[in-house]
Amino acid sequence: MAAEDVFTYALSSNQAWAGYKGHQNPDFFPKLALGQSPEILWIGCSDSRCPETTILGLQPGDVFVHRNVANVVSPTDINTSAVIEYSVVHLKVKHVVLCGHSSCGGAAAALSDVRVGGVLDTWLTPLKAVRNAHAEELAALGDKARGVRIAELNVEAGIQVLMANAVVQDAIAERGLQVHGVFFDIGTGRIRDMNLGTGKGGVKGAASANGDADVVRGKHAMLVFRNGSDGAAMQAR
Ligand SMILES: [Zn+2]
Structure with a gap:
């Protein structure tokens, strides 16, 4: 994309993509326009390397999404709560997937006491609480392993919040909604099931x-x- 501005390139890339998809399957976009019935709610990190639909090998229409810095699930965050409620109550997704990932900048920031600045330190407060609760375990690890572990512990904490959510609890009881915690390794492209939430199976589950x-x-x-x-x-x- 040498001489081209990245935004200009992105728009022309969209034209090429839409043309290709439409050529491959003329019904693709007209069908999408009729409505959505995704079976997965994905809660993940905003990190550009974790585009859920792409890494799952799925398509537009397959995944309802909420992403934020360091995939924090906070019970008082109305944004996360609205996405959960809409997808679970109205779209009736069958799976809620919370995904953490390796090399997470937000998780790394929570390991340090250096202030990031602005609203970010406030946002990362739940992660710092997780860090403090597991200080001994984290201190015993090397830098790389510590970065992975804090991100895993963050998923565990988020799953607890999800499992305590009334809307999620009702859907588990009434129609067997499944809640999964998973971890995406950016260095390999692989997602592994952490066997949290309602249990086994799920994304790794897949196998x-x-x-x-x-x-x-x-x-x-x-x-x-x-x-x-x-x-x-x-x-x-
Ligand atoms: Zn991240």
């Missing part, structure tokens, strides 16, 4: 332990995951 294939049915394609000798394999149908 079940007994080697059977699980299927995630998207609106526009079907992804089949198989648990092979070197992990899950994905095939679009």
Whole structure:
């Protein structure tokens, strides 16, 4: 994108993408325009390296999304709460997925006592509380492992908030809503299930332990995951 401004490039890239998708499947956009019925609510970090639909190999219409700095789930945050309520009560998603990730700048900032400035220190307060609650464990780790661990502990804390959410609790009881905590390794592109929340399965879940294939049915394609000798394999149908 040498001489071109990145915004100009992005817009022309959109034109090319829309043309390609429409050519591939003329019904794709007209169908999308009729409405949405995603089965997954994804709560993740705003980090540019964690675009949920892309890393899940899914399509527009498949994932309802809330992302913020360091994927903090706070019970008093009306933004997060509105996204949860709309997707769980009205869209009736089947899975709520909270995703932390490696190399998270927000998590790293919470490990330090250096002020980031502005509203960011306030925003990261819950993460600092997590850090303080696990100070001993974190201190025993090397820098890289500590960065991963604080992000994992942040997911655990967020899952507790999700499981205490009344809307989520009702949907679990009434229709078996599943809540998952997962971790995205930016260095490998792989998501692993942390087996939190309502339990097992879920995104890694996608690949079940007994080697059977699980299927995630998207609106526009079907992804089949198989648990092979070197992990899950994905095939679009
Ligand atoms: Zn992050």
